[in-house]
Amino acid sequence: MRSSFVAAALGAASLTLALPAVATADPVTAGEPAPRHADALERVAAKATGVVVGQIAALPTSCGSAFTLFMSAESGPPSFTIPSNGVLTTWSHLANATPGSARLVVVGPSAVPGHRTVLGTSALQPVAVNALNSFPTRIPVTAGTAIALQTTVPGMACVGATVVGDAVAGAAAPYDPATNVDLPNSVAQAGIRINVAAVLEPDADGDGYGDVSQDACPVSAQTQAVCPAPDTTIKKQPPRVGHNRFVTIKFKSTVPGSTFTCSVDGKKFKPCSSPFDKRLGLGRHKVKILATSGVGIVEAKPATVKFRITR
Numbered sequence: 044m045r046s047s048f049v050a051a052a053l054g055a056a057s058l059t060l061a062l063p064a065v066a067t068a069d070p071v072t073a074g075e076p077a078p079r080h081a082d083a084l085e086r087v088a089a090k091a092t093g094v095v096v097g098q099i100a101a102l103p104t105s106c107g108s109a110f111t112l113f114m115s116a117e118s119g120p121p122s123f124t125i126p127s128n129g130v131l132t133t134w135s136h137l138a139n140a141t142p143g144s145a146r147l148v149v150v151g152p153s154a155v156p157g158h159r160t161v162l163g164t165s166a167l168q169p170v171a172v173n174a175l176n177s178f179p180t181r182i183p184v185t186a187g188t189a190i191a192l193q194t195t196v197p198g199m200a201c202v203g204a205t206v207v208g209d210a211v212a213g214a215a216a217p218y219d220p221a222t223n224v225d226l227p228n229s230v231a232q233a234g235i236r237i238n239v240a241a242v243l244e245p246d247a248d249g250d251g252y253g254d255v256s257q258d259a260c261p262v263s264a265q266t267q268a269v270c271p272a273p274d275t276t277i278k279k280q281p282p283r284v285g286h287n288r289f290v291t292i293k294f295k296s297t298v299p300g301s302t303f304t305c306s307v308d309g310k311k312f313k314p315c316s317s318p319f320d321k322r323l324g325l326g327r328h329k330v331k332i333l334a335t336s337g338v339g340i341v342e343a344k345p346a347t348v349k350f351r352i353t354r
């Protein structure tokens with residue numbers, strides 16, 4: 044197995060393709076800026092951005108077999124190791140002239156020396172030949188795991204960039220990462236990198252959706268739709284100065300399905316609902332009402348009702 048892979052890589056120079064200019068640009072970092080979310084979200088969520096893991100080959104190299112390959116050694120950046128917990132949301136591969144399919148694979152350590160354990164896989168994607176291929180995906184990942192690549196047809200561009208000190212390892216077909224989590228290192232090649240990159244996005248709410256492009260509500264795991272912060276509006280309140288010690292306040296949240304807590308005269312916020320009825324003593328009073336949306340987004344600033352009860 045080792046010899047077939049080495050032979051393929053050694054013979055690669057003559058198979059290296061003259062690719063269009065666009066293919067030489069880093070396809071992921073040169074892309075459109077990450078989409079931003081609605082204004083309401085800006086107030087409640089830290090600005091999230093994606094990072095690129097791995098490296099597309101500027102000059103892809105044909106491989107002699109259909110392989111699933113991972114990096115067994117890395118001498119420098121960019122790394123194929125995932126730097127932080129999150130979700131892989133896009134992956135890219137620069138295809139050569141050989142038609143076939145490719146798959147992004149996520150691998151972690153194995154109890155077997157040299158092997159890797161397959162932790163996640165994208166869908167198997169047919170590639171457009173002689174082109175940069177980028178595919179959406181959604182693979183939750185943890186820091187310290189790494190991206191790997193499966194190609195399904197001999198002659199596809201499983202590797203590319205040559206870097207002294209790097210090495211790839213893996214297995215040839217019929218090994219299939221979709222059905223076998225034990226990825227062996229029956230093939231190996233030094234001085235080269237696998238031809239794959241992926242975008243890692245944070246996942247602050249741990250819902251398995253990338254917070255930049257897949258999750259419009261990264262502060263709540265209960266939804267991926269836009270989650271505006273609620274705002275309480277007062278519908279009815281006591282007169283500024285009045286005699287009635289039985290007080291009624293009616294209020295509403297801008298976000299349907301919200302719950303409320305109320306604080307009377309600086310005391311602790313307690314669950315409440317509209318109408319809020321209370322008997323109060325003479326003097327000045329202040330009631331604060333705070334809404335929490337159905338997905339757990341708390342109003343930024345409570346609504347406040349001030350009034351005075353006199354004899």
Ligand SMILES: [Ca+2]
Pocket residue numbers: 245246247248249250251252253254258260261
């Ligand atoms: Ca998320």
